[in-house]
Amino acid sequence: MQLCIISIANATRLDYLTNVKQAIDTHKELSSIFIAISSHGLEGDKILCEDYKYVSVSEIIAMLQIPELISKPKVSLIEACRGKSRDQVETDSTPENFVTYPAAMKESDFLVAYSCVPDYEAYRETSKGSWSVNAFSEAYETAGNEDFARILTFANSLMLDRNF
Numbered sequence: 001m002q003l004c005i006i007s008i009a010n011a012t013r014l015d016y017l018t019n020v021k022q023a024i025d026t027h028k029e030l031s032s033i034f035i036a037i038s039s040h041g042l043e044g045d046k047i048l049c050e051d052y053k054y055v056s057v058s059e060i061i062a063m064l065q066i067p068e069l070i071s072k073p074k075v076s077l078i079e080a081c082r083g084k085s086r087d088q089v090e091t092d093s094t095p096e097n098f099v100t101y102p103a104a105m106k107e108s109d110f111l112v113a114y115s116c117v118p119d120y121e122a123y124r125e126t127s128k129g130s131w132s133v134n135a136f137s138e139a140y141e142t143a144g145n146e147d148f149a150r151i152l153t154f155a156n157s158l159m160l161d162r163n164f
Contacts (some may be wrong), residue, residue, distance in 0.1 A: 011039075013053040020063055028068040034075045035060065038130060041080025043119065048080070057112060064110070075148065076112045079130045083119030113152055135159045 008019050020035070027033075040048040045057035057078060064074050115122040115132035124130040132155070139155035146154075 010050045012051040013049040013055055014051075016047070016049060016055045017059070017063075020060055024063060024066065024069070028066075030072075032073040032075070033064060033069065034077070036077040036079070036133075038079040038133060041078070041082055041122070043083050045078075045082075047078070061110060061112070069109075071109055073148075074110050076110075077133075077136065078112060079115045079122055079124075079133050081121040082114060082116055083121065085120045111148070131159060131162070 006019055006023050008015055011019070024033070037047055042048055042054055046054040047057065048054050057076060060076065061074075113136075115130065122130065122132065124133075128134060135155040135158040136151075138158055139151050143151050143154050
């Protein structure tokens with residue numbers, strides 16, 4: 001499996017858009033696209049950028065809608081708050097929800113996994129990092145040979161148990 005990893009830290013809106021476009025243009029021959037974004041978020045699907053502007057997940061998905069990528073899996077893992085509401089949970093456990101993009105989306109080859117449901121905050125610990133990224137990493141290491149839906153389901157169960 002060919003893999004291209006591009007890491008962008010403290011990205012401005014222009015950085016996000018330029019790097020995603022460049023990655024797509026440079027790697028159209030790859031069999032799939034996997035984008036992971038960890039940042040602060042705003043309501044809906046907005047990712048807050050370093051310059052206090054935002055990029056929406058919808059914008060990134062639109063950039064991936066090119067003929068060369070038709071029928072190729074496109075996965076976006078978004079670790080960002082989607083609002084200010086908080087779950088009423090104990091500090092040692094919290095529910096985690098991976099949700100796919102709204103059903104109105106016509107493209108069948110996209111999957112977007114968010115770290116939280118709309119209007120809620122995502123959780124991370126200063127010393128250990130993001131709960132959802134840690135759970136996904138553990139799920140991938142443990143069940144990486146399974147289909148992607150099972151990996152996400154396993155990550156979700158790890159989040160429910162805070163077992164990562």
